Amino acid sequence: MKRPRILVVGGGFAGMECVHRLERRLAQDEAEITLVTPWSHQLYLPLLPHVAAGVLTPQAVAVPLRRMVHRSEVIPGRAIGVDPAAKAVVIKKITDEELVREYDYLVLAPGSVTRTFDIPGLTEYGRGMKTLAEAAYIRDHVIAQLDLASATTDQAERESRLQFVVVGGGYAGTETAAVLQRLTTAAVKRYPRLDPALIKWHLIDIAPRLMPELGEKLGLKAMQIVSERGVEVSLGVSVAEVTPDTVTFTDGRKLPCRTLIWTAGVVSSPLVTTLGTETVKGRLVTDPEMCIPGADGVFALGDSAAVPDLDVGGGAVCPPTAQHAMRQGKAVAENVVAALRGRPLQPYRHRDLGLVVDLGGVEAVSKPLGIPLSGLPAQVVARGYHLGALRTFPARFRAAAGWFLNAVAGDDFVRTGFQARRPAALKDFEVTDIYLSPEEIRRHVESLRATAA
Structure with a gap:
């Protein structure tokens, strides 16, 4: 009997938490799990300013996917179009080769791009x-x-x-x-x-x-x-x-x-426009279970999804934060498992842990569980939160060691030269011109299916 196919798009907080939980909750013969992501790591975005300042090394904020993904197939590339009617996704690999991957359950967590x-x-x-x-x-x-x-x-x-x-x-x-x-x-x-x-x-x-x-x-x-x-x-x-x-x-x-x-600010990945489903402020509309109405077997979460915030109510949607993305990833995984096993899906609810802002040195402002803090106490909370959110022990160790070394030895001022004389403007880093229209997606699906046959 053919195993159900689960396709997860996006290797950020939401996508990786989803895949990680799916691997833990499903036996190998229950489903075929595939992850589509252009990068071989999960990037911990909140600490990117520390990399820019040389306080932390890139390895401290880039957790290798292979430390978290153990038996899922990983396709190095980007989803550039979704055809919900055909239950198929067009993927462009990092080599620019295109392929079509069909699914039974699709989890969309493509993230966002700079606004x-x-x-x-x-x-x-x-x-x-x-x-x-x-x-x-x-x-x-x-x-x-x-x-x-x-x-x-x-x-x-x-x-x-x-x-x-x-x-x-x-x-x-x-x-x-x-x-x-x-x-x-x-x-x-x-x-x-x-x-x-x-x-x-x-x-x-x-x-x-x-x-x-x-x-x-x-x-x-x-x-x-x-x-x-x-x-x-x-x-x-x-x-x-x-x-x-x-x-x-x-x-x-x-x-x-x-x-x-x-x-x-940020806006949703251009992938969301390829589905042809309802959006609100550029984000895919979902129900409280994070399913997309009118798209069978499709879930959306993270920065590109307008997931109802049931605790706030009044039509509010969850903000595009790492905290929500990680929790939504786990919740979607549980709902996919429930759908596979014929059980009812659960709405996404959360308890806000608060906000942290690291201003460098001993300065920070934080609001854990609604308690306002500043200075050193806020910094302890902020860095403790970041260490807890990093997904592996090596990443936590590298981050803690980087902060300690910076506090003891001070800053260094080395130019690596890795990007010397290379274009590095917004237009060079934001990949926004590869996505397909609904008509192009249908033609690609038909063409690539015929080629594969």
């Missing part, structure tokens, strides 16, 4: 913070600006290389500005020709305050911490234009600047 706007020069000259490659590039780029500023005799060039702009006052943007500002403050002591006063970091956001999810008190505390370090925070402001050596704000200011780091 951009129609701002002149943004995709050409902006840098993101969504991948290991981007974090590694930003580290090299920031240190290179110090090297080049020290070497030039042109004062205008020096000033432009020593101004840095981070767009986005959420967790990613605030943490990125905080830890990189600490890095340049420590590094400039090694550059006798540079005046530390010339190094300026700007954190801007169109919202009226930083990280509103934390509440007004902690948001103001975070703003106070980064401001006292010398980061200039501008709220109610966005970017109007970006050139290779200037950034113009919507309030009219034009800064000489060669570094724009864009962290102004």
Whole structure:
């Protein structure tokens, strides 16, 4: 008898938790499990700013899939189209070879991509913070600006290389500005020709305050911490234009600047548009059991799914956070197992554990179980949470060792050169132009099935 086919798209928090739980809950002869992901690791996104600042190594935040996936098939590639009627997915491998994989149960956890706007020069000259490659590039780029500023005799060039702009006052943007500002403050002591006063970091956001999810008190505390370090925070402001050596704000200011780091939110993977099912704010609409209405056997979760938040009610959906993604992954796995065994599915409910924001050093703001904390107690909570969320002991050990070494020995200022002279703008890292329309998906499915036959 042919085993049911379970296809999981996405190797992030949601997808990996789902596969891990499925392997634990299902006997080998109960189902055939396949994971589609372009990467050989699960990336722990909340700690990417620490990689950019050189506090942690990439291995500390990139957990190898093979440490968590033991008997599932792994296809290295991306799903580029879903045909719910044919119960088939079109996949483009990392070699650009295309194939069709049929399923009985499909779990969609393709994640998100950086949200951009129609701002002149943004995709050409902006840098993101969504991948290991981007974090590694930003580290090299920031240190290179110090090297080049020290070497030039042109004062205008020096000033432009020593101004840095981070767009986005959420967790990613605030943490990125905080830890990189600490890095340049420590590094400039090694550059006798540079005046530390010339190094300026700007954190801007169109919202009226930083990280509103934390509440007004902690948001103001975070703003106070980064401001006292010398980061200039501008709220109610966005970017109007970006050139290779200037950034113009919507309030009219034009800064000489060669570094724009864009962290102004995320949007669902373009894969969601290929299904032809209902979406809300770009996310796939699901029922409380995380099934997609009108798509038999299809579940959606994580950043690309609008999963009802039953605890909040009133039509609210779960925010796109790692905490929700990991819990939804486990819950979807249990529902797939229930569907396989003819049992009723369970709605997704959660208890919020709170929020943590690591601002580097001993500074942090946290809200565990609704209790507002700042300073060292908040930092202990934040790093304890991250260690618990990392999926393997080697990753936890590397993270803890990296933090300890940084606290004892201080920062290092090495440029690796891995991304030297390679394009590294947003348009080079965001793979958004490979997805198919519904008509193209049907043609691909028919064509690839005929070729396989």
